[in-house]
Amino acid sequence: MKHVFPFAAIVGQDAMKRAMILTAVDPGIGGVLVFGDRGTGKSTAVRALAALLPPISVVSGSATNAASEGDVADWDKGAGREMRDVPTPVIDLPLGATEDRVVGTIDIERALTSGEKGFEPGLLARANRGYLYIDEVNLLEDHIVDLLLDVAQSGENLVERDGLSIRHDARFVLVGSGNPEEGELRPQLLDRFGLSVEVRSPADIEERIEVIRRRAAFDTAPDAFVQNWAAGTAKVRDRIIAARARLAGIETEDAVLRSCAELCISLGADGLRGELTLLRTARALASYEGATKVGQEHLRRVAPMALGHRLRRDPLDEAGSEARVTRAMDSVLA
Structure with a gap:
């Protein structure tokens, strides 16, 4: 197998x-x-x-x-x-x-x-x-x-x-x-x-060593390695199932909706897909972590992945998309 x-x-x-x-x-x-x-x-x-x-x-x-x-x-x-x-x-x-x-x-x-x-x-x-x-x-x-x-x-x-x-x-x-x-x-x-x-490739030497260690253990004895990590995999799966069940009940206050809109306007994101995706992702994160409502911290943690690829190119701004989103968050979510 x-x-x-x-x-x-x-x-x-x-x-x-x-x-x-x-x-x-x-x-x-x-x-x-x-x-x-x-x-x-x-x-x-x-x-x-x-x-x-x-x-x-x-x-x-x-x-x-x-x-x-x-x-x-x-x-x-x-x-x-x-x-x-x-x-x-x-x-x-x-x-x-x-x-x-x-x-x-x-x-x-x-x-x-x-x-x-x-x-x-x-x-x-x-x-x-x-x-x-x-x-x-x-x-x-x-x-x-x-x-x-x-x-x-x-x-x-x-x-x-x-x-x-x-x-x-x-x-x-x-x-x-x-x-x-x-x-x-x-x-x-x-x-x-x-x-x-x-x-990106990890820059930390200890992290790279751990990658090598785990991959070598998997290649040597895959059955034992998978069995050793079965509990960890089951834990993540159970959290996903629980998060799906409580997702519909996650509260979203108007202040969070305003932050979504202000952040997308600040970044110049086209259309409304950015706000909608940002909100859905923040709700999913809140549910996965067992929160009852979406907070500003949830927005901050998912904004780079939800908005980074929706930015217009700015030839006068050499910063990467993640840096631009972080800069906007520092201003809007302060």
């Missing part, structure tokens, strides 16, 4: 881990973009997330992870009537994936054997109610980016081809990773990520 490195065993990279946990608490935040140096644990964290997430209840055999019989599409012939719990899907979207592989296409085998037109679902169907992960997302082909933008906007995948007209739910948390040296992300796709974090 192939083991995945435990999420709880990842050393450092607190911002990346916090962002992924918060999207698990509230998938409506809109996904995570992780940009940074090679070999900093980006892909490891995403793969570990799959083992961390609570299971979901689906109609047995459903190709789109339908939550009830009423959600099963007419073309989904494999769906049964029983409900069963399955791991939250985390689906990889390879850079070389064709459009048919992503959105779905005609079921050739069914057409040849029975003469009927059928639909072969793609990666978007499998990712419904789960996560869609794209490594090196900044290298994704433009026509695939356009498809993702359409689906991310509507929450549905529409396929019109060869006499078929198929529509199915495609609501997923988009997770992307990449190296900024290999190219920038298109602004339209960048805006679709709720949170963005930058990861």
